[in-house]
Amino acid sequence: MAIKGARSPFDRLRQHYEETMLRCPECGFVDEDGTWNATADRGELRYRHVCPRCDAVDTRVLSY
Ligand SMILES: [Zn+2]
Helix, strand or coil: CCCCCCCCHHHHHHHHHHHHCCECCCCCCECCCCCCEEEEECCEEEEEEECCCCCCEEEEEEEC
């Protein structure tokens, strides 16, 4: 990769999620300091985020 600072698609996708999808689907709280816990498993990315306000677990699965 010639692009300075380029990271893997996994990292870019993770960053995208962290920036845009930290709003809790249950209470609407935006966890600005939160992170998605991402794991890769045989062609799927599994994202998990726990709301610090109401403890709702938000899980998303992406295929790539
Ligand atoms: Zn919540």
